[in-house]
Amino acid sequence: MIEGVAFYILSTVAVLGALLAVSRRNLVHGVFALLLFFAALSGLFVMLMADYVAAVQVLVYVGAVGILQLFAIMLTEHVTGDDLRRLGARGWFWGLMLAVALPVVLLLPPLLNGEPPVPPAAPQSTARQLGSQLMEHYVVPLEVLALLLTGALIGAVAVAHGPEKDPPGKDRPA
């Protein structure tokens, strides 16, 4: 009962947050709607017993990604995030059709087959088990991921840094 209420509240918040994030004209409002969406998904992860993933979701998405996006918005165009142009892209109608059609097609098999046989097991995903799995079965992906993140860090700095304008050796302004 409580679980059902929590599920419906969280999913409503998630859907509304996502809708606002993609539809608001003002980008800063969009980021805050997106944060609501991330937080609601974190709650859903807790409901699915994935507490570690939920904590990582808050840490990475709500904490870091949201701030990065705010920062990028404030560095580009209008600091306040107001987007004064036409919103829709060329061919938005076909995009809308596709965005409606794809989920419907995806949902056909599970909904037509009715309820799947649900084993109501309550898996325990502790951080310790995740850690040992990472070190035993997923070492190579983990190392690849480390390389990817390092590459992304350096790449992001290199791309965003831009051409050097001041001659080197001069004091940079504070």
Place this chain on the structure above:
Amino acid sequence: MIDWINNAIAGLSAQEQFALFGLLKILVAVFAIVLPLVAYSVVAERRISAWIQDRVGPNRVGIPFTNVRVWGLGQPLADGVKVLLKEDFTPAHVRTAYFWLAPMVAMVPALLTLAVIPFGSVLGAQPMVMADLNVGILYTFGITSLSVYGIVLAGYASNSKYPLLGGIRASAQMISYEIAMGLSVIPVFLLVGDLNLGQVIAYQAGGAWLVFKQPLAFAIFLIAAFAETNRLPFDMAESESELVGGYHTEYSSMKFALFFLGEYAAMVAVSAMMVVLFFGGWTLPVAGLNQPATSLGVGVLQIAVFLAKVIVLMAVFIWVRWMLPRFRYDQLMQLGWKRLVPLALANIVATAAVLFWQSTKS
């Protein structure tokens, strides 16, 4: 009396007991411990700064309507009355909804962080922690990372130059130092082998405090903590001599007070985290205080030990604020990314290497 309470408690189901004691712990911890601590740390800040600068500081306010002055300890009362009675002015150019939301967002994360901090061993049969999470430390970092939104939101909502600059500065600063902070505690968990904060304390009760085993991690954590709580020498978001007041320039009355108290609540939260991670939490290696309490008196004493450690660290925060000048913004970023992050990474590698060497030796 105690028998009567015990009988009443025994009559409740396990769930009811959990709900009752959970609520009780939250109420007592927030209203009887954290908020007074916050209020008096403001007084302490003013008295200590006065002492450092060879002034007197606020020493007049005592018990109201009497002539008893207790070294200015009535000051929070006077401050509270003043703050509530001032005009709550909302400038015409602000974005109202966000303007109202920002002070609340600034205050809440600090209080939420305290939910997973074990502030004592046991009182009776109740563990003295509100939520004993398996992923305690990840939760605290997740919530701490939310505290930047209060500042950024205030900067955005105020819709004027200086607050916005403060907000932008805060966003870059806090995300940078969060990385250093997160990396600095990894050696702690390599040693302890668990993310649960209770286990961290149990580990330290069995040996030396982690501040002695991991002094570098503690130093990095402490520096990052100054940046995360926006205290001098890293108060770039506020910097009253450059940005007027930074993010809270447009705020007045109780809304301003919420930012102000939020800063001190964040200090309490981060001090409590440091006590748990590096200073052994509620333990003290004398007189059997290392073990979970068996009687009520010892339990209370252990809470007092925890609070005493928190207060000492708060004093360090205040002391540093009045001893060091503010960093320049590029210096701040240099320190964060080019010094602290590589140092923290080196510390992780070194700790892991030592642990590996120890495991092969035995």
Place this chain on the structure above:
Amino acid sequence: MTLNHYLVLSAILLGIGLLGVLTRRNIIVVLFSIEILFNAANLNFIAFWRFGPNPEALMGPMFALFAIAVAAAEVAVGLALVIAVYRHFKTVDLEKLDTLREP
């Protein structure tokens, strides 16, 4: 709550994400929408793990963690590209960025 509830929610979120990617002109909003898509997929991973036959293997959380890490890298690089593009073209409007198009 059954698996189907989560699948429906995830499909709706996927639709909203697609809507943003396909119909908005602002690069930053397109990046938001990509995040929504990532999260919808993560919800599916976790839901299938929770209701699947072999929860001890921890495949779902593991995949979700990797997806989150990759998404974080994507955001960092993506936003750096946005800033670089803005510096060069003085716009974040995707329809103005058509210099590779045949005239």
